[in-house]
Amino acid sequence: MTAWEQFGTITVVSALLLAALQAVTFAVGHRIGRYNVVDVSWGLGFVLVAAVSAVLGDGDPGRRVLLLVLVAVWGLRLSWHMHRKSAGRGEDPRYRELLGRAGGASLGTVARKIFATQGAAQWFVSLPVQLSAVLGPAHGAGRAVMAVGVALWAVGAYFEAVGDRQLRAFKADSANRGRIMDSGLWAWTRHPNYFGDACVWWGLWLVCAGVWPGVVTVASPIAMTYFLVYATGARLLEQTMSRRPGYREYQARTAYFLPRPPRR
Structure with missing residues (x-):
């Protein structure tokens, strides 16, 4: 075959x-x-x-x-x-x-x-x-591309797992009821879990792209990123969260998707 x-x-x-x-x-x-x-x-x-x-x-x-x-x-x-x-x-x-x-x-x-x-x-x-x-196996530069992919996967897995854990701990504290989670990774991006998801799938694509013709599947991580940002992920969640008190201020000081230091 x-x-x-x-x-x-x-x-x-x-x-x-x-x-x-x-x-x-x-x-x-x-x-x-x-x-x-x-x-x-x-x-x-x-x-x-x-x-x-x-x-x-x-x-x-x-x-x-x-x-x-x-x-x-x-x-x-x-x-x-x-x-x-x-x-x-x-x-x-x-x-x-x-x-x-x-x-x-x-x-x-x-x-x-x-x-x-x-x-x-x-x-x-x-x-x-x-x-x-x-x-088949990767050689030379292809191995380096695969290594970058694994590293990007690790970054994404960290953002997603840690972001989820931080939010779960925040919600478990009754003192935070009605408040907006804006600390930890959530101070750097309003959607660390979705950002992490995107990094995971760009990383997996790079592992595949280390060998021709794996690079031609680039539409797959693009589609995943679209789902996470615009289709069923961040955009829909923002529509719901924007009705909560304090969320507009949170949006003003915190990056939407790609992490960056929070504005004062």
Whole structure:
């Protein structure tokens, strides 16, 4: 089997498994009456694709294992965090607004706007991982590019994990009720978790880009960044948060996405 035939097998199997995962998640969300359970399956879907790629691919074994480990560490932590965040709570305001603009929460609208969209996004964003599984080893400058990718992944994982932990600790303190989280990483960017997510996927793309033609999958991290900044991430959250007292002031002194020292 040629490398491109392997890639075709990996991408088809990945698409089918992601469709099954989203179908199960949709059924669970419908049963419990809230569809933010889709956030739990977000990281799990990428882990599933990375595992399929590592098993079915015949490319450089070291890079296949590396990508599986990086995606699994990121994805499993994120899914566990989203489970803890959403368990026992109501619907996420982002999804209420999304469905409201789409004309209501009919089953067809929910399936199309939330679950089908997320499944397609998971498949497209994970293309670097899928393609990398069938490529040979990196040499020379390609190894340096891969090393930069791992370092960028580490920066992203730090921002995301630490930012989530800081926010969870802030919310757990009753003295902070009604206040805006503006310390730690949240003083440098209003969305350290989303920024970290973007860095993770640009880093994973660089690991793939160290070997030709991995670089051609650059549209995948671009799409992930678009989702995080404009589609279902920061922009929707800002629309909700801007109604809270003190958030306008927080916006004035803190960077939107890319971190920078806070203004006085």
